[in-house]
Amino acid sequence: MRKKALWALGASILGLLLAACAPNASQSTLDPAGPTAQSEKNLFVPVFWIAVAVFVLVEGAILVIAIKYRQRKGRERMPKQTHGNTRLEIGWTIAPALVLAVVMVPTVSLIWQLAKAPGPGALNVTVQGRQWWWGFQYTDPDMKESYGSGEPITVADVLVVPAGRQVYLSLEAAGGLIGPGDPPDPAKADYVVIHSFWTPQLFGKQDVVPGRTNHITFAADQPGTYTGQCAEFCGLQHANMKFKVVALSQSDWDAWVQRERAPASTTVEGLAAEGRAIFLNPLSNDRGTCVNCHAIGGTEAASGAAPNLTHFYDPTHTCFAGCDFDTSDTEALKAWLRDPNAVKLGAKMPNYALSDHEIDALVAYLQSLT
């Protein structure tokens, strides 16, 4: 009976361990795709093996001693009792201190190295942590939109960067209606909470803290898509506060910048044109207005409270609402518009009681925003 229980325990521990395996784990720190993540892995691996050596030594000694001095039949007497051993005690105090001192040297030097500001060629992006999605503003002078007042190019959910170039992120916690530069407003303060920005293949976690600006410098070696997520509990939908980093080749990057700088298409027709009118005007029966929170470049919609939708259907913008849904999933988009809270409990976008026809029209308009 006891043997059976031990086997069951062993099998469940093994099962638990194997559950961590995945054929294509896209969020693995052990599979770095850029210099920042690589240097973090270079530190992690030796520290890990030092820890393994310490573990084997200590646990091994415990096992050997427990087995060697266990109670046996015919050996009822107490073993020799020892009280105090100065040499041993000095030894096991100094040895761990030495191990920690050795680990500290590369750790502290990497912390300094990663905290250094990047060179002048870096791309500057302000990352806004919201409940529960990420906004990205490209703050360099050559990254302003070509319409309106030349605001920074702003996107949500997918951070697009050029492969091979350093990116300098400024992390800021923003609120539903509070921009990073706006004065604090206690009435809206519950929106502004701590998040943590993390793309395991590109860089380690960095907290996003209200009232201060933290930084991450990274680069993606190759074009590709890297997934990330919020790593600090920030409310009901913390687990669904995901994002993607898309690294593009130089030519794809140039094309993307050109698309983003341009206003949204205005040559929409039919159902999409109807959707455009619904989007830009107050909804009937005082139900509200999309433009109170969203911006669409080239229209009067200019609020930064919710995701910027100017190029919602750009090929790089593959997910929305905290990357909880695929942009190409029309049914998901309709469900979101019907009642955001029904598909993402706690979402800050209200239910506007949109009719099926209004939803179809809005979806058609959103899908025209390439």
Ligand code: CUA
């Ligand atoms: Cu944002 Cu967790």
